[in-house]
Amino acid sequence: MSARRVAVTGLGMVSPAGAGARAAFAALLEGRSGLRLLAPPDAPHPLAVPAGVCAEFDPVTALGKPRAATMDRYSQLGVVAGLEAWRDAGLAQGADEDRADWGVAWGTGMGGALTFERGYREVYAAGRERLAPLTVVQAMNNACASHLAISFGLGGTCSTHSDACASAAMAIGDAFRRVRAGSAPVMLAGGSEAPLAYGVIRAWLALQVLAPGDAASAARACRPFHADRAGLVLAEGGAALVLEDWARAERRGVRIYAELAGFGESSDHLNLVRPSADGQARAVRAALADARLDPAELDYVNAHATGTREGDAVEIAALRAALGARLSQVRVSSTKSSLGHPLGAAGALEAAITVLALHAGDLPPTLGAAETLDPECAGPAHVLGAGLRGARPRAALSNSFAFGGSNAVLAFRAPGGLNTL
Amino acid sequence: MMRDAALAYRFVEERLGIDLKSADAAADLATLGVDSLALLELMFEIEDKLGLRVGEDTPPPRTCGELTQLLERIAAPRSAAGGQ
Numbered sequence: 001m002s003a004r005r006v007a008v009t010g011l012g013m014v015s016p017a018g019a020g021a022r023a024a025f026a027a028l029l030e031g032r033s034g035l036r037l038l039a040p041p042d043a044p045h046p047l048a049v050p051a052g053v054c055a056e057f058d059p060v061t062a063l064g065k066p067r068a069a070t071m072d073r074y075s076q077l078g079v080v081a082g083l084e085a086w087r088d089a090g091l092a093q094g095a096d097e098d099r100a101d102w103g104v105a106w107g108t109g110m111g112g113a114l115t116f117e118r119g120y121r122e123v124y125a126a127g128r129e130r131l132a133p134l135t136v137v138q139a140m141n142n143a144c145a146s147h148l149a150i151s152f153g154l155g156g157t158c159s160t161h162s163d164a165c166a167s168a169a170m171a172i173g174d175a176f177r178r179v180r181a182g183s184a185p186v187m188l189a190g191g192s193e194a195p196l197a198y199g200v201i202r203a204w205l206a207l208q209v210l211a212p213g214d215a216a217s218a219a220r221a222c223r224p225f226h227a228d229r230a231g232l233v234l235a236e237g238g239a240a241l242v243l244e245d246w247a248r249a250e251r252r253g254v255r256i257y258a259e260l261a262g263f264g265e266s267s268d269h270l271n272l273v274r275p276s277a278d279g280q281a282r283a284v285r286a287a288l289a290d291a292r293l294d295p296a297e298l299d300y301v302n303a304h305a306t307g308t309r310e311g312d313a314v315e316i317a318a319l320r321a322a323l324g325a326r327l328s329q330v331r332v333s334s335t336k337s338s339l340g341h342p343l344g345a346a347g348a349l350e351a352a353i354t355v356l357a358l359h360a361g362d363l364p365p366t367l368g369a370a371e372t373l374d375p376e377c378a379g380p381a382h383v384l385g386a387g388l389r390g391a392r393p394r395a396a397l398s399n400s401f402a403f404g405g406s407n408a409v410l411a412f413r414a415p416g417g418l419n420t421l
Numbered sequence: 422m423m424r425d426a427a428l429a430y431r432f433v434e435e436r437l438g439i440d441l442k443s444a445d446a447a448a449d450l451a452t453l454g455v456d457s458l459a460l461l462e463l464m465f466e467i468e469d470k471l472g473l474r475v476g477e478d479t480p481p482p483r484t485c486g487e488l489t490q491l492l493e494r495i496a497a498p499r500s501a502a503g504g505q
Contacts (some may be wrong), residue, residue, distance in 0.1 A: 060438075064438065064454045065436060065437050065438035065454075066436075066437045066438070066453065066454040066455040066456070066459040067454050067456075067459070069436060069437075069459055069462060069463075070456070070458045070459050070462060130469070132462060132465055132466070132469075133461045133462060133465050134458055134461065134462045137458065
């Protein structure tokens with residue numbers, strides 16, 4: 001096998017915590033929640049739910065009016081995150097080198113949900129026969145990846161992964177394998193989601209997994225691992241990572257945030273919505289093995305934990321099965337408590353946060369209304385309150401477990417971390 | 422200035438951020454970020470929101486000047502008929 005290492009050299013993010021990956025990370029470490037009460041406009045029946053809204057996001061300023069007008073919001077979020085990551089990696093937007101084998105791998109669960117909803121309103125509710133001509137190309141799941149490839153002149157793969165809540169983690173894993181194998185020296189990877197449409201929220205309500213809340217309680221509506229947790233909070237957002245051949249990054253002399261050292265995936269092959277500790281544990285073990293990472297080196301897990309009764313406890317059971325006695329030494333937090341659950345983009349936002357945790361040495365917390373943890377979620381060293389500064393983790397996992405039983409785990413090392421090769 | 426054309430100018434400024442009255446007529450729309458997709462959407466919206474008929478045989482404008490001429494042409498019949 002090729003011994004190429006994969007460096008993370010650029011990060012970008014648009015999240016309910018604001019614009020920019022570093023700003024979001026700083027907000028997390030201050031214990032700030034980006035969640036609020038959302039009442040979707042034009043709702044035929046009154047509706048208000050806690051949600052992670054990118055309220056400060058201004059696509060027109062970031063992209064210009066003509067360009068922003070050709071994109072669904074999920075593409076706007078993704079392209080702006082991609083632009084930040086690209087700049088952050090010290091790469092020029094125009095091709096000043098051969099990018100024929102550079103590529104993009106993107107994740108989204110619901111793609112252009114807002115565009116579809118607008119179209120359905122037009123044809124069904126308003127009875128119109130004519131739709132905007134860009135409806136299809138705005139709504140399609142690979143639109144964002146295509147916009148990114150065009151933005152940076154990427155001539156290699158342009159692929160989109162749609163595996164519900166594991167979409168972006170699968171995309172990052174795909175990109176990782178291409179860089180490690182030597183088929184792409186640079187890959188842009190990540191995901192974006194804009195699911196806060198009235199009909200989409202109604203569908204999630206019907207599944208009975210959304211956390212309730214009012215204006216006063218919305219900021220703490222998502223409480224993973226806590227005894228009083230009551231469900232997940234839908235969110236929008238986008239995040240991007242520049243993955244680069246390590247030797248190439250060193251030659252360029254750019255900052256290496258972390259090493260993406262391994263990727264593990266598995267299928268529960270059990271149930272569409274019920275998670276499996278066995279399936280998740282197999283993905284964790286696969287990521288550790290792929291990274292040649294001993295559990296004794298693992299210091300932090302950014303959990304998938306969405307705040308549902310069953311899901312959070314199953315994830316802890318999976319970590320216990322995969323890590324054994326080491327679990328009690330491993331710091332665990334779920335940043336969905338601050339950012340909500342951006343579905344297919346979650347793996348990208350959380351991978352970026354995990355990378356920044358390794359880079360900065362600080363761990364973001366799981367927020368909660370009260371600091372009472374569920375005994376069923378006991379085991380790891382939970383990071384609560386305002387997080388943990390100076391933890392200096394050596395290696396970390398970012399978990400993404402999807403409806404449909406698709407599990408994806410990314411394993412990162414701090415750039416100066418131990419290497420057991 | 423004819424009323425419908427003025428509305429169309431305002432619409433273009435709102436959608437694309439381009440003030441056609443002060444723009445260089447030779448300015449290339451693609452260079453201003455208005456690619457073929459953005460033009461397609463704009464033409465649809467001019468028909469849909471303003472009730473003007475662009476026509477399927479109309480070649481897409483390439484410059485600010487060509488877009489101005491197009492707006493004046495399609496706005497003219499209604500303005501003349503409406504007498505406003």
